[in-house]
Amino acid sequence: MSCLKITKVDCILTQPGCRLVVVKVSTSEPGLFGLGCATFTQRHIAVKAAVDGHIGPFVIGKDPRNIEDIWQTAMVNGYWRNGPVLNNAISGVDMALWDIKGKLAGMPCYQLWGGKCRGGAAVYTHAGGASNQEALDDVRRCMAQGYHFIRCQIGGYPGLAGKQPRPDGAPPGDYFYPREKLYQIPELFEYLRGELPPDIELLHDVHERLAPIDAVYLAKALEPYRLFFLEDVLAPEDLEWFANIRQVCATPIAMGELFNHPREMTPLIANRLIDFIRVHVSQIGGITPALKLARFCEAFGVRTAWHGPGDVSPIGMAANVHLDISCINFGVQEWAGRNALEYEMFPGTPVVKYGYVYPNEKPGLGIDFNEALAAKYPCTDENPTWTVSRLPDGTLWRP
Numbered sequence: 298m299s300c301l302k303i304t305k306v307d308c309i310l311t312q313p314g315c316r317l318v319v320v321k322v323s324t325s326e327p328g329l330f331g332l333g334c335a336t337f338t339q340r341h342i343a344v345k346a347a348v349d350g351h352i353g354p355f356v357i358g359k360d361p362r363n364i365e366d367i368w369q370t371a372m373v374n375g376y377w378r379n380g381p382v383l384n385n386a387i388s389g390v391d392m393a394l395w396d397i398k399g400k401l402a403g404m405p406c407y408q409l410w411g412g413k414c415r416g417g418a419a420v421y422t423h424a425g426g427a428s429n430q431e432a433l434d435d436v437r438r439c440m441a442q443g444y445h446f447i448r449c450q451i452g453g454y455p456g457l458a459g460k461q462p463r464p465d466g467a468p469p470g471d472y473f474y475p476r477e478k479l480y481q482i483p484e485l486f487e488y489l490r491g492e493l494p495p496d497i498e499l500l501h502d503v504h505e506r507l508a509p510i511d512a513v514y515l516a517k518a519l520e521p522y523r524l525f526f527l528e529d530v531l532a533p534e535d536l537e538w539f540a541n542i543r544q545v546c547a548t549p550i551a552m553g554e555l556f557n558h559p560r561e562m563t564p565l566i567a568n569r570l571i572d573f574i575r576v577h578v579s580q581i582g583g584i585t586p587a588l589k590l591a592r593f594c595e596a597f598g599v600r601t602a603w604h605g606p607g608d609v610s611p612i613g614m615a616a617n618v619h620l621d622i623s624c625i626n627f628g629v630q631e632w633a634g635r636n637a638l639e640y641e642m643f644p645g646t647p648v649v650k651y652g653y654v655y656p657n658e659k660p661g662l663g664i665d666f667n668e669a670l671a672a673k674y675p676c677t678d679e680n681p682t683w684t685v686s687r688l689p690d691g692t693l694w695r696p
């Protein structure tokens with residue numbers, strides 16, 4: 298196999314639930330291929346164009362074993378670098394190359410990175426409701442399924458007060474009132490803490506919906522309720538405000554699902570301003586940069602909490618789980634659940650049992666892909682509407 302080459306790169310779009318982007322890298326060795334996740338669900342067509350027109354042709358003919366060189370050259374070959382479309386395209390190839398590497402070695406990927414350092418990866422699931430009582434009921438439903446880490450929202454990311462009066466001519470959008478969170482969220486967690494066993498771990502995602510000074514207020518107000526972490530309390534545009542939060546409270550902070558380049562996190566990690574990285578692995582370019590980022594975080598006491606909603610494909614989730622199981626500074630894994638069709642379309646998809654997720658023991662990432670089934674579920678092309686968030690007077694806000 299001394300002259301192993303990449304012979305073909307396919308980018309497949311499918312929608313078994315969320316829109317997913319799958320990359321398949323074939324090689325000159327019959328039957329040897331790898332699968333990667335390139336899912337940027339809101340711009341899936343652009344990622345496919347980047348794979349089909351640029352990244353795929355660039356890597357064909359290269360030795361798939363030279364993962365580092367391929368990642369580095371793919372990242373700079375277009376000269377301008379670092380963006381969500383190209384990073385996802387590169388991730389699709391990168392994960393596939395690690396999948397191939399594991400298959401060549403006859404080992405699950407986590408064995409390539411040092412082996413297991415825990416039995417299973419603890420996951421957190423999502424709960425919520427339109428009132429404190431509904432949220433509590435939903436948390437208890439999750440607990441009954443064995444979850445120990447539970448993210449709790451009230452009214453979803455927008456909250457409950459989106460029905461404030463609007464001015465004449467208010468444009469369409471997902472209306473919300475940010476400052477509602479300053480009283481509603483502390484009241485929610487005070488209520489939950491009064492009702493739940495003390496060892497249940499609770500989390501909350503602000504989704505960058507606050508003005509910076511209000512974010513400082515909320516982090517401080519939530520300190521008595523011992524969150525496992527508070528996520529995206531600030532937007533990537535307001536990073537300097539994390540220092541203000543650190544000065545006033547010890548609420549653990551998670552950040553990073555919107556970051557594109559792993560080094561965007563460097564100041565937050567090196568200055569110990571956050572506690573968990575919430576990176577979307579395909580968004581930063583795949584497993585190769587994620588491994589480096591995890592090791593960098595280890596040196597500064599920052600833990601991993603890789604982004605794991607429904608718009609990470611089962612292949613991407615497998616990559617997360619292989620990282621979770623083998624990195625000493627793992628914190629928790631987001632697990633939004635997978636539907637039955639995804640388990641059928643992606644045989645080998647990780648399973649959750651009583652609050653822990655496990656990789657399977659097959660070589661590589663351990664995931665297969667039923668392309669014939671995927672072809673029966675083509676992607677819809679609608680633009681999302683939830684990303685057009687507006688304040689009560691109609692002003693656009695970050696989603």
Ligand code: MG
Nearest residue numbers: 502528529554
């Ligand atoms: Mg989030």
